Amino acid sequence: MCGEGDPTQVQMDGNIGMINWNNSHLQTQTDAIKQTTNNYLRRLAILSMADLPILQFEETIMKAVEENTVVVIIGETGSGKSTQLSQILHRRGYTKSGIVGVTQPRRVAAVSVARRVSQELGVRLGDEVGYAIRFEDRTSERTRIKYLTDGVLLRESLSNPELDEYSVVILDEAHERSLNTDILLGLMKRLVERRASNFKVLITSATLDGEKVSQFFSECPVVRVPGKLFPVEIVYSHERPVSYLESSLATALDIHMKEGEGDVLIFMTGQVRVFGPRPPNCRRFIVATNIAETSLTVDGVVYVIDSGYVKQRQYNPSTGMYSLDVVQISKVQAHQRAGRAGRTRPGKCYRLYPSAVYEDEFLDVTIPEIQRSSLAGSVLYLKSLDLPDIDILKFDFLDSPSPESLQDALKQLYLIDAIDENGLITRIGKTMAELPLEPSLSRTLMEANEHGCLSQALTVAAMLSAETTLLPGRSKNTEKKRKHDYLDLPDGSGWGDHIQLLQIYECWHQTNYDIDWCKDYQLQVRGMKFVKDVRRQLSQIMQKIAKGPLDVQISRRWKESQQDYHNLRRALCVGYANQLAERMVYHNGYRTLGFKPQVVQVHPSSVLKPDDEGKLPDYVVYQELIATSRPYLRTVCAVNIAWVTPILDKVNKININKLSGGIGRIEEHTEENMSDLPKTDNVVAAVPDDHESKIQAARERFLARKGKK
DNA sequence: TGGGGATTT
Numbered sequence: 001m002c003g004e005g006d007p008t009q010v011q012m013d014g015n016i017g018m019i020n021w022n023n024s025h026l027q028t029q030t031d032a033i034k035q036t037t038n039n040y041l042r043r044l045a046i047l048s049m050a051d052l053p054i055l056q057f058e059e060t061i062m063k064a065v066e067e068n069t070v071v072v073i074i075g076e077t078g079s080g081k082s083t084q085l086s087q088i089l090h091r092r093g094y095t096k097s098g099i100v101g102v103t104q105p106r107r108v109a110a111v112s113v114a115r116r117v118s119q120e121l122g123v124r125l126g127d128e129v130g131y132a133i134r135f136e137d138r139t140s141e142r143t144r145i146k147y148l149t150d151g152v153l154l155r156e157s158l159s160n161p162e163l164d165e166y167s168v169v170i171l172d173e174a175h176e177r178s179l180n181t182d183i184l185l186g187l188m189k190r191l192v193e194r195r196a197s198n199f200k201v202l203i204t205s206a207t208l209d210g211e212k213v214s215q216f217f218s219e220c221p222v223v224r225v226p227g228k229l230f231p232v233e234i235v236y237s238h239e240r241p242v243s244y245l246e247s248s249l250a251t252a253l254d255i256h257m258k259e260g261e262g263d264v265l266i267f268m269t270g271q272v273r274v275f276g277p278r279p280p281n282c283r284r285f286i287v288a289t290n291i292a293e294t295s296l297t298v299d300g301v302v303y304v305i306d307s308g309y310v311k312q313r314q315y316n317p318s319t320g321m322y323s324l325d326v327v328q329i330s331k332v333q334a335h336q337r338a339g340r341a342g343r344t345r346p347g348k349c350y351r352l353y354p355s356a357v358y359e360d361e362f363l364d365v366t367i368p369e370i371q372r373s374s375l376a377g378s379v380l381y382l383k384s385l386d387l388p389d390i391d392i393l394k395f396d397f398l399d400s401p402s403p404e405s406l407q408d409a410l411k412q413l414y415l416i417d418a419i420d421e422n423g424l425i426t427r428i429g430k431t432m433a434e435l436p437l438e439p440s441l442s443r444t445l446m447e448a449n450e451h452g453c454l455s456q457a458l459t460v461a462a463m464l465s466a467e468t469t470l471l472p473g474r475s476k477n478t479e480k481k482r483k484h485d486y487l488d489l490p491d492g493s494g495w496g497d498h499i500q501l502l503q504i505y506e507c508w509h510q511t512n513y514d515i516d517w518c519k520d521y522q523l524q525v526r527g528m529k530f531v532k533d534v535r536r537q538l539s540q541i542m543q544k545i546a547k548g549p550l551d552v553q554i555s556r557r558w559k560e561s562q563q564d565y566h567n568l569r570r571a572l573c574v575g576y577a578n579q580l581a582e583r584m585v586y587h588n589g590y591r592t593l594g595f596k597p598q599v600v601q602v603h604p605s606s607v608l609k610p611d612d613e614g615k616l617p618d619y620v621v622y623q624e625l626i627a628t629s630r631p632y633l634r635t636v637c638a639v640n641i642a643w644v645t646p647i648l649d650k651v652n653k654i655n656i657n658k659l660s661g662g663i664g665r666i667e668e669h670t671e672e673n674m675s676d677l678p679k680t681d682n683v684v685a686a687v688p689d690d691h692e693s694k695i696q697a698a699r700e701r702f703l704a705r706k707g708k709k
Numbered sequence: 710t711g712g713g714g715a716t717t718t
């Protein structure tokens with residue numbers, strides 16, 4: 001919870017005398033000054049706040065921890081669990097035999113909570129208390145309490161599956177059910193059996209589902225710690241509004257006229273730009289998405305307006321398509337939203353839906369991310385752990401993904417050579433897992449390295465990893481007189497968006513990474529810097545894997561050579577074999593291959609160019625298939641049919657039962673029966689229906705024509 | 710010619 005980072009919430013520590021870490025640092029005057037400042041901050045913090053609820057439960061918690069390997073702690077907002085649990089364990093000696101690691105789903109939380117704890121203990125950040133997030137490891141040999149993102153802990157467990165250096169792992173904010181935390185939950189379950197004698201796991205959750213987690217960990221104890229929230233009055237609507245926008249506006253104005261002081265936080269599904277007449281005096285109205293449920297804390301909020309909806313990204317494993325849907329929130333989310341009204345004093349939450357809807361229609365908990373995402377990356381990760389006792393299809397998840405989703409992941413991994421036809425991880429797959437990239441990009445890098453275009457592929461991979469959209473939108477009304485227009489940027493030479501991204505970065509490189517150049521072309525500076533960081537990291541990892549220097553330097557002469565980016569595009573084709581589409585015969589629509597076929601369009605923002613006859617390339621690979629107003633291929637690259645043919649052969653050979661480990665999971669076949677199955681087109685993953693077989697026939701005619709050329 | 714919630718290695 002963000003609340004534990006508030007400067008006002010600090011422990012009244014009765015055990016200060018036990019903490020004597022800082023004595024050794026008082027060597028120089030500078031250190032002394034810092035120390036004085038730290039002490040001052042600390043005293044200030046201690047004075048400003050009464051004790052946190054969790055400290056009253058110290059004995060209860062410690063008794064549970066001493067008697068059990070796994071303990072679930074349910075602590076509402078403001079209980080102090082994120083900052084205090086690690087310190088309690090430290091006081092009780094658990095940092096003598098190893099590190100106390102605390103995972104967070106978000107980078108900012110890991111950093112801010114670590115900073116907070118180091119202040120409370122009066123030590124320098126990075127010494128006894130540190131944090132580790134991507135690109136930033138602020139820990140040292142002295143570090144005993146380590147905050148880290150769940151993703152970083154997963155990375156660590158790749159090289160050290162037993163997590164030997166940790167005496168305790170605390171999975172914080174488990175109720176958010178982030179993909180990585182869910183995988184860690186499964187791994188912890190295995191680990192506590194293997195390291196029962198010297199390892200403890202604490203799982204903290206803000207809400208309800210403690211019993212479920214307890215059952216998952218063989219009925220481990222659940223300790224409930226009250227939060228420090230003020231009461232929040234819930235006000236339901238009598239009916240669902242026709243327009244949520246109008247309704248929330250009306251409610252907001254109503255609050256403004258009738259209610260006392262305090263800001264208003266409005267949860268909507270997307271960006272809104274309404275609120276015309278500004279109220280005469282100063283009351284803030286904050287319109288937010290679900291970002292305000294977790295990441296963002298706004299002080300001074302007393303009123304919350306909850307639309308009851310959220311925009312959620314979902315993945316359909318049968319079509320490989322993502323969609324962004326407006327869905328009803330869960331009870332847990334509604335609870336979180338309401339809680340935002342009670343942080344500073346008693347508040348009110350206006351729910352724009354009737355209580356019957358809440359009771360009858362809302363799910364108890366949010367559908368975990370693991371059931372809404374493509375799992376290729378996670379499955380590859382689990383396979384690469386190479387734990388003989390872990391079978392991915394039987395992996396013990398708190399909430400299992402659907403068999404379809406797991407099979408989809410296996411198919412994808414097979415098509416890009418990460419696993420073999422028996423579902424066993426290949427040498428290629430093993431290497432891929434070491435790269436902090438989605439499998440398609442990892443595979444692309446490896447292929448590129450074989451064909452002398454690693455440097456280009458590194459750039460493409462880094463550009464695609466950018467957090468935000470780098471390129472400016474193509475709106476016509478922003479014709480500001482700038483030095484340059486984004487239209488002056490390279491256009492991918494007709495080959496598509498990956499190539500354009502490569503060319504843009506190379507241009508930036510030629511300016512010696514000039515920030516003003518980014519601004520001139522309306523490229524997001526922060527995004528471009530991030531790309532540079534990622535590229536450096538990827539280069540290092542690739543060299544480490546290769547155990548020697550590789551050519552990762554950016555060529556300064558791309559303009560001079562008339563490249564068709566042949567090798568790079570081929571590498572992309574190999575890497576994105578699971579995301580391949582074929583153009584329709586008579587128009588520029590595409591049909592996806594390898595999934596249940598979908599007819600899709602190239603996104604209008606693409607720089608892919610048609611030929612003289614107005615036709616787009618026969619085959620493309622795509623970065624993303626997303627259904628918005630229509631299904632679109634986003635970020636595409638033209639590839640050659642010669643590279644595609646072997647992939648299609650592979651698609652046709654997929655035997656999902658073998659991929660799943662030979663044991664039929666859907667049909668109850670015996671293993672012998674499986675191995676008897678002929679490797680013919682009859683074993684295609686998706687049996688074509690009549691419509692599809694027509695498409696198939698048309699495609700064959702098309703291919704035949706192509707072949708004659 | 711379209712629209713975009715939030716994360717992370």
